[in-house]
Amino acid sequence: MAWLTATYLIGAAPEQIEARAQALAIEQSVECQLDAIHDPRIIENVVARVASIERFDDARFRVAVQIATATIAGETAQLINMVFGNCSLWENVQLIDLDLPPALLARFPGPRHGIPGIRALLDAPRRPLTSAAMKPQGLPVAELARLCRTFALAGVDVVKDDHGIADQVYSPFPQRVRACQAAIAEAVASTGRPAFYAPHLIGTPRILRDHARVARDEGVRVVLVAPMIVGLPAFRDLVDEFPDFVYLAHPSFGGAARIAPPLLFGKIFRLLGADAPIFVNYGGRFAYPAAECAALAAAARAPWGDLRPALPVPAGGMRLDRVDELLAFYGPDTMLLIGGNLLLAEGEALLPRAHEFVTKVMVTI
Amino acid sequence: MAWLTATYLIGAAPEQIEARAQALAIEQSVECQLDAIHDPRIIENVVARVASIERFDDARFRVAVQIATATIAGETAQLINMVFGNCSLWENVQLIDLDLPPALLARFPGPRHGIPGIRALLDAPRRPLTSAAMKPQGLPVAELARLCRTFALAGVDVVKDDHGIADQVYSPFPQRVRACQAAIAEAVASTGRPAFYAPHLIGTPRILRDHARVARDEGVRVVLVAPMIVGLPAFRDLVDEFPDFVYLAHPSFGGAARIAPPLLFGKIFRLLGADAPIFVNYGGRFAYPAAECAALAAAARAPWGDLRPALPVPAGGMRLDRVDELLAFYGPDTMLLIGGNLLLAEGEALLPRAHEFVTKVMVTI
Numbered sequence: 001m002a003w004l005t006a007t008y009l010i011g012a013a014p015e016q017i018e019a020r021a022q023a024l025a026i027e028q029s030v031e032c033q034l035d036a037i038h039d040p041r042i043i044e045n046v047v048a049r050v051a052s053i054e055r056f057d058d059a060r061f062r063v064a065v066q067i068a069t070a071t072i073a074g075e076t077a078q079l080i081n082m083v084f085g086n087c088s089l090w091e092n093v094q095l096i097d098l099d100l101p102p103a104l105l106a107r108f109p110g111p112r113h114g115i116p117g118i119r120a121l122l123d124a125p126r127r128p129l130t131s132a133a134m135k136p137q138g139l140p141v142a143e144l145a146r147l148c149r150t151f152a153l154a155g156v157d158v159v160k161d162d163h164g165i166a167d168q169v170y171s172p173f174p175q176r177v178r179a180c181q182a183a184i185a186e187a188v189a190s191t192g193r194p195a196f197y198a199p200h201l202i203g204t205p206r207i208l209r210d211h212a213r214v215a216r217d218e219g220v221r222v223v224l225v226a227p228m229i230v231g232l233p234a235f236r237d238l239v240d241e242f243p244d245f246v247y248l249a250h251p252s253f254g255g256a257a258r259i260a261p262p263l264l265f266g267k268i269f270r271l272l273g274a275d276a277p278i279f280v281n282y283g284g285r286f287a288y289p290a291a292e293c294a295a296l297a298a299a300a301r302a303p304w305g306d307l308r309p310a311l312p313v314p315a316g317g318m319r320l321d322r323v324d325e326l327l328a329f330y331g332p333d334t335m336l337l338i339g340g341n342l343l344l345a346e347g348e349a350l351l352p353r354a355h356e357f358v359t360k361v362m363v364t365i
Numbered sequence: 366m367a368w369l370t371a372t373y374l375i376g377a378a379p380e381q382i383e384a385r386a387q388a389l390a391i392e393q394s395v396e397c398q399l400d401a402i403h404d405p406r407i408i409e410n411v412v413a414r415v416a417s418i419e420r421f422d423d424a425r426f427r428v429a430v431q432i433a434t435a436t437i438a439g440e441t442a443q444l445i446n447m448v449f450g451n452c453s454l455w456e457n458v459q460l461i462d463l464d465l466p467p468a469l470l471a472r473f474p475g476p477r478h479g480i481p482g483i484r485a486l487l488d489a490p491r492r493p494l495t496s497a498a499m500k501p502q503g504l505p506v507a508e509l510a511r512l513c514r515t516f517a518l519a520g521v522d523v524v525k526d527d528h529g530i531a532d533q534v535y536s537p538f539p540q541r542v543r544a545c546q547a548a549i550a551e552a553v554a555s556t557g558r559p560a561f562y563a564p565h566l567i568g569t570p571r572i573l574r575d576h577a578r579v580a581r582d583e584g585v586r587v588v589l590v591a592p593m594i595v596g597l598p599a600f601r602d603l604v605d606e607f608p609d610f611v612y613l614a615h616p617s618f619g620g621a622a623r624i625a626p627p628l629l630f631g632k633i634f635r636l637l638g639a640d641a642p643i644f645v646n647y648g649g650r651f652a653y654p655a656a657e658c659a660a661l662a663a664a665a666r667a668p669w670g671d672l673r674p675a676l677p678v679p680a681g682g683m684r685l686d687r688v689d690e691l692l693a694f695y696g697p698d699t700m701l702l703i704g705g706n707l708l709l710a711e712g713e714a715l716l717p718r719a720h721e722f723v724t725k726v727m728v729t730i
Contacts, residue, residue: 023650027650029501029502029529030500030501030502031501031527031529032500032501032704032708033705033709036500036501036705036706036709037501038711039503041503042501042504045503046502046503047501070533070534071529071531071533072531073531073533075531075532075567075572076568076569077531077567077568077594077595078532078567078568080618081528081529081531081567081591081618084618085528085529085591085594085617085618086617086651086681088617088618088620089616089617089619089621089645089651135395135396135397135401136402136407137394137395137411137436138395138404138406138410138436139404139407143404162396163396163446163451164394164395164396164436164446164447166436166437166438166440166442166443166446167438167443168435168436168437168438169438170435202440203441203442203443204440204442204601204602204605205570205599207440207442207598229445229446229598230596231596231597231598231599233569233573233595233599234596234598234599236569240569251451251454252446252451252453252454253445253446253449253450254454255453255624256454257456257622257623258623259620280454285392286451286454286455339397340396340397340398343397344398344401
């Protein structure tokens, strides 16, 4: 029998932690009292096992649970179900890590491009990479295309839709993709260096597939998807069906308090094929601790079976005046994503401001 | 312009709550400083608005935010994105309610059967309904089918897969569905009253669709789906494509601490087509407060546009000795779901124990 190890932080009094850990192991496998199981092979091969309990801080314990891989059968939705299905409904339980044995890990191809593929696409073998977001939603297609062109002229590598931009009447998906692709092409013809527009794919699986086809037909190479919004299993299907796209993964609906951000964005998104997970940076609008951001970036890049490394993309209230600090913190295998802070400059002032961003990144390392 | 109202509980000091509420409104609409918006129509028509702030308890405020329906365009994934996308990443923010204006609500057909359809299917116009779960996973198909037959012979209305049962080698989906459908048919022929087997549909959208077709071809009428596991948008597609199924919605991966259970299970699941949301009962393995369970059941049944009422299904550590209490609490428009507690009886003893459950429910009201 093969077992994966899922690790949880559980808030409990010391005298209760053993019982709570055991209850979690049962909840995440057979979901009934062991008295109700009348087949000893199930006790031996299916019931999950508490592997270790360690004190984590004053209120919480770190609990490692072994879950039989046979219960998962290599399937994405069932993986989530078995590691954080019912126990997500308990308060004071957070999923913080996941170790998959090689045979199960091999069922997940992970990023199809990852750091090496993105660097090859952008012809940027070593330097840090840049991204900017077109904001705000509500702008008409022509305005978005203008922003897209300006950012690419400034030398930004990836110009992405803001994640609120979907398929609204004020900027319908097919028209937007066509216009922004044309704008990017114009800029690339002018600068002579690669740059990519990343449209936001969002919707039910049927809409996702329709929009992915439109994007592919328009020559799009990089897309933005929020895996928790579309659903992790739907994200997996999308990557499998459209492996040529580079996937920027957005953290929206990540409810990060219940799954540790380094695990959800750094490992699980990567496992399912995210080439470049976007996450909220320390000191920005979301105030993640710096150590958590470092752990997330490390998890995205760390050796993990045969999975390609994914490119960390810190974002969320990034400012031009922090570029040096952030590159010193994250190092060159990083894409810096700045959105609204660039857009404080309007009209003619936007190009030099975006260019300043790009130049800072280029010369820093 | 039409606006929906999303309501949040936000933990903040009194002197900070106005700024935090305003920051949330911006985060959930334009995601940039208002200074970066140079088009007054966007300020007027797209930026979300704080409608009210009320103290909720010592640490939290109840904040109502109006979000422009134009940003959602009637699409399921984008609805989630706009009401709880980025702000789910903030600690101390919980989404607790959602009010949709009529034109937006009309884009969501909700339950295709709901309480009246389930009652018609079971030929049970007034009494409370019963459900039992086949457990544990790991049992071979023949054993599951035997459990299914026994529960149906005892008079249980809906016999469902445990939600850990997926498509594992020990009980592959097609064989399991065929065997359990045959077992139910045998029992129905013997008792002369309707009963239904509800297989668990789980997987990526492609697997979901394949399994739904298999189930339909085998004559299945009721299915179990965990909308948060498969992803809310994928659940929506499934209901649209297979409207003839009655959907029992399982709460797995519901991470209930961040979206209030009455909203997620009582309203959002219903909005997307769940006929009968399963939720964790008070006093069981999950210890939801009783008031929250009552609010959830009320939300599932309450008048809401043209949506059919959904059938509340309390579950999670239910016991035979609590049937009277629970029916008094929930009333007759309820399906009681008992899993492991019935299975404490083995072999020949299972039928009378399951029959006792059914009889208690039949005679109580």
